[in-house]
Amino acid sequence: MIRLFPWAARGSPPSAVERPLDVVAVHAEYADFVFRSLQRLGVRPPDLEDLSQEVFVVVHKRLHTFDTASPMQAWLFGICKNIVARHRQRAYVRRETTAIPPPETSSEGIQPTPEESLATKQARAELEELLRELDPVKCVVFVMFEIEQMGCEEIAKELGVPVGTVHSRLHKARKAFEKALARRQARLSRGRRR
The missing domain is CATH 1.10.1740.10 (RNA polymerase sigma factor, region 2, helix turn helix motif)
Structure with a gap:
């Protein structure tokens, strides 16, 4: 011990x-x-x-x-x-999955259509791609606030940083996310024009 x-x-x-x-x-x-x-x-x-x-x-x-x-x-x-x-x-990005995820259900308990499931999966993949472009420390604050709906005080307590630091990181993460989204949209629009 x-x-x-x-x-x-x-x-x-x-x-x-x-x-x-x-x-x-x-x-x-x-x-x-x-x-x-x-x-x-x-x-x-x-x-x-x-x-x-x-x-x-x-x-x-x-x-x-x-x-x-x-x-x-x-x-x-x-x-x-x-x-x-x-x-x-080390670039250990593996593409395989270990298990088939259970089918998602809505709040009413209704299973989504295959098209809805595909759209949800694609949206998650796009979000993950955008989040990977963010600085990891700022990304954490962004995810905790925007996705997990945690308050700044709660985030500060969990990460052991001052609330002002959380506000600063969140502000910078939002700007970086907007830039990443704009770059992605520009790439997509260039691809459509070809």
Whole structure:
């Protein structure tokens, strides 16, 4: 077990606020956060489990360096960001899918037509393509606010950053998204003219 606090080695009893953390405890409390962060950073579903494991391997190796004065989520998010950047550099973009997704149903429980399913799938693919063009850190804030409908205060708390930083990243992400969308529309219109 990796002890997080220096007093743990001296045998001093921890207070109620300070308790030793180990990788198992960090995983139990933050595994969902790591998984969501990787999704928000644009990791494809087939790669999520592998990259999540990579994050916790780094946590295992580096937990002793964690500064207890900062939020655990901010530290974990930094690790996620680095893992995703390395993953992209290695160009591990796989095209296969591991399972057939269940058919989607509307809020009334009615299955969509094949045309509606195809349109939804194409729209998601286009959105993912546009989001990949954004800076990963800004993309996360954009996804949390625009897609997951989270408030700025909630995003700031989850990422361990000031609310002003969230507003700044969101503003820049919106501009970058609009530019990416304009480039895509220009490419499509050039393709239609040919």
